[in-house]
């Protein structure tokens with residue numbers, strides 16, 4: 001009975017959302033074709049859709065997607081490789097915390113885009129260069145959340161571990177602190193993917209590659225093909241959403257199974 | 265064997281004003297092999313401090329703790345502990361919690377699960393092997409904690425108010441079970457409690473500590489046959505006796 005009511009409720013909820021989307025499309029189309037009547041100032045959904053089809057047919061979108069994913073992967077793996085170990089060191093060892101904290105606090109507020117000049121000087125016009133900008137955006141959320149996660153490991157777990165023969169620092173980190181901190185680390189990674197994705201357009205702006213979602217967004221702007229620009233905007237948004245969904249529905253559920261009971 | 269000898273144990277902690285808070289002072293105590301000892305004392309008298317020192321989680325300011333004549337330094341696989349708070353690893357299933365110590369000792373997967381399952385059976389939670397601690401009730405969690413400590417087959421089991429957070433009914437049930445386990449496994453048990461009733465029900469001997477600085481105030485041997493009946497006259501007599509002792513600790517000179 002409850003389940004049926006639940007499903008009915010859920011359908012109604014989604015219906016409303018879907019209705020809003022359709023309405024938005026209709027309003028947009030009407031406004032574009034009846035009021036603005038200028039597909040440069042405001043391309044309508046139909047313009048955007050045909051631009052999408054033609055870009056897809058030319059194979060440009062797939063190439064853009066691959067290149068952007070490469071940039072994103074470089075940035076994110078760099079952020080994981082650097083952010084997690086430093087976060088662990090600072091969270092576990094208060095000496096390391098005192099030592100590294102000032103440097104981190106000074107570097108952290110610098111906007112990722114302010115690093116673009118050095119990205120170019122250090123890495124040239126390569127994918128690594130774009131990856132570096134994304135890295136700067138992604139590394140701090142990962143580092144900070146790893147740090148907080150390790151700080152917050154309840155002492156009782158470490159002591160229970162010691163009573164059971166988990167006495168080496170390496171084992172305590174691996175078997176106790178890391179799993180205890182994992183929820184925080186994962187949420188840091190999730191924030192980092194969001195921030196990193198935001199940095200993508202700017203990271204591709206200065207021409208590190210011939211393709212890329214951000215790169216071609218600017219390219220079509222320069223050609224004044226605003227319908228294509230909208231295609232890229234929507235794609236960037238949808239892919240960002242998809243990445244977040246992966247976290248919400250896959251990673252949270254599979255890695256943090258043990259937490260489900262705690263909230264309830 | 266599991267004969268525990270505590271010699272002239274003292275511990276103090278620094279206070280904010282720079283002086284030191286003397287928590288234990290020249291505490292002497294012997295716990296015989298396979299003996300079930302309950303430690304009673306007012307809140308803050310140093311019971312947890314004492315237990316943590318025996319466990320090797322902290323280092324004493326002075327004095328020594330000997331297990332079968334050998335001085336112990338640091339934690340030791342021969343000494344197991346059940347904490348007052350829930351200490352199960354929430355990210356591990358019940359079975360993996362119980363198997364943790366064996367995993368640390370390098371036991372293979374098959375071996376450690378086989379042993380862990382034995383101990384889960386001992387505490388009656390076989391069907392919860394795959395559950396996570398968050399899915400268990402408080403009493404079940406403490407049962408798992410007991411199984412986890414026993415899985416390494418220690419000779420001494422330390423318990424710091426393990427049932428303190430449970431309701432009276434669950435508490436009585438777990439006391440029964442613990443006695444059953446103790447009879448089967450024959451460990452030396454040092455059990456801290458606030459409850460006189462619990463102490464009289466469980467212990468071979470009750471040690472009453474003085475308020476800070478803690479030392480042994482009184483030792484009571486309970487020559488009550490087991491299983492004990494909480495409603496019997498003898499039980500009530502002992503309970504009355506211990507309660508009186510605790511309520512006027514000053515009137516008793518400390519004797520060991």
Ligand SMILES: Nc1ncnc2c1ncn2[C@@H]1O[C@H](COP(=O)(O)OP(=O)(O)OP(=O)(O)O)[C@@H](O)[C@H]1O
Nearest residue numbers: 277278285287305306307308309310311312313314
């Ligand atoms: N690590 C510590 N640093 C400073 N003071 C401490 C520390 N551990 C314990 N104390 C102090 O030592 C005293 C004894 O503490 P302990 O936890 O041993 O008491 P207890 O007998 O277990 O009390 P309870 O029955 O309430 O659990 C308390 O006053 C406590 O504040």
Ligand SMILES: [Mg+2]
Nearest residue numbers: 311312313424
């Ligand atoms: Mg205590």
